Each structure stands twice: as structure tokens, then as C-alpha cells.
Amino acid sequence: MAHRFANSRSSLLMAMTRQWLLLDAKGQSLDNLAKDVCKYLEGRHKPTFSAVADVGDHVVVINTRHMVVPEKKVVWWYSGYARGYRHVYAKDFHIFRPTEILRLQVELKLPHRSDIEQQLLKRRLYRLHLFPGSSYPYASNISKVMEGPDKVYKALNEYTEEERQEYVTAPDNRIRKPQPLYEWEDIE
Numbered sequence: 001m002a003h004r005f006a007n008s009r010s011s012l013l014m015a016m017t018r019q020w021l022l023l024d025a026k027g028q029s030l031d032n033l034a035k036d037v038c039k040y041l042e043g044r045h046k047p048t049f050s051a052v053a054d055v056g057d058h059v060v061v062i063n064t065r066h067m068v069v070p071e072k073k074v075v076w077w078y079s080g081y082a083r084g085y086r087h088v089y090a091k092d093f094h095i096f097r098p099t100e101i102l103r104l105q106v107e108l109k110l111p112h113r114s115d116i117e118q119q120l121l122k123r124r125l126y127r128l129h130l131f132p133g134s135s136y137p138y139a140s141n142i143s144k145v146m147e148g149p150d151k152v153y154k155a156l157n158e159y160t161e162e163e164r165q166e167y168v169t170a171p172d173n174r175i176r177k178p179q180p181l182y183e184w185e186d187i188e
């Protein structure tokens with residue numbers, strides 16, 4: 001005979017244990033992806049969430065090389081030395097370090113004002129695993145594959161020829177046929 005609280009205990013156990021979540025960053029925008037990653041690292045998607053408890057999950061993000069980075073966004077950091085402020089456009093920084101731009105964005109979005117939040121920040125960033133390509137070593141640990149925040153559309157070259165032929169094209173109203181001012185047959 002099964003215990004009558006078996007279902008509630010297993011759901012509570014799943015809420016308390018750390019899961020490994022997989023996110024695909026291909027075609028996702030940087031800011032929306034960073035918000036989603038912060039939600040999973042903090043554990044805000046769990047019913048047992050507390051701001052001072054560390055209940056978040058491990059987050060594995062793949063294909064960070066193919067995420068969408070805004071052109072005008074500026075990334076800056078401070079080295080700790082005099083005149084140690086550095087800044088660069090995010091688009092240029094993303095070319096050389098495709099995982100670092102997302103890690104910096106997540107670090108800025110996680111709460112880090114008090115001493116407790118700074119300790120939690122280190123633990124949460126330790127559970128963030130970023131990979132520029134589609135291969136990653138944690139395939140056996142993944143328990144859920146999560147959807148990204150943005151809807152990703154296929155590129156034109158990814159459609160087959162049959163899909164292109166079936167696609168309905170709207171009539172082009174910009175091209176008008178010249179119409180005469182008068183119909184010469186009506187004048188007579």
C-alpha cells in the first residue's frame with residue numbers, strides 16, 4: 001500500500017533539490033536571456049523561494065556565440081587600479097568572449113547590495129555554466145530543457161524549397177498600373 005503523502009513528498013523533494021536546467025541561447029536577446037537565467041539561479045520559479053535562502057538550480061546555457069547582442073550596449077568593468085575603468089561595446093566584446101558577456105549581464109542583474117546577497121551571488125554564479133557551442137559535458141545531469149524567453153524564427157536559407165513555394169505572398173500595393181485620365185471611347 002502506497003503512502004498517502006507520497007505525491008506531496010516527492011513534489012516537495014523535487015522543489016528542494018537542485019535541478020540542472022538547459023537553455024539554448026541561439027537567437028535569444030541578451031537582456032531577456034539574462035533575466036531568465038537570474039530567475040532560475042535565484043530559484044524564483046520554485047514554490048520554496050526565499051530571498052535569503054539559496055534554493056536556485058544549476059543553469060547550463062549553450063550556443064552563447066549565436067545570441068543576439070544589441071549594438072549600442074556598453075560593457076564596463078573596473079580593474080581595481082587607478083584609472084582602471086574599461087569599457088567596450090558589447091557587440092565587439094561578444095566576438096572575442098561569447099560567454100563572458102552573458103555572465104557579466106547576469107552578475108549585474110542578480111541582487112548584490114548587502115553582505116548576504118554578495119555571498120549568495122558567488123554561489124549562484126558558481127552554478128552558472130556557459131558554453132559558446134552546442135557541446136557541453138553535463139549531458140548526464142540535465143533534468144529539464146527550458147524554453148528561451150524569445151521566439152526564434154528560422155532564417156530564409158533554413159526553409160526548404162517546398163515551404164517557400166507554399167508561403168503566401170501578399171500583393172504589392174506600391175506598384176500601380178497607370179490609369180488614363182479619360183477613356184477616349186466615352187467622349188464620343
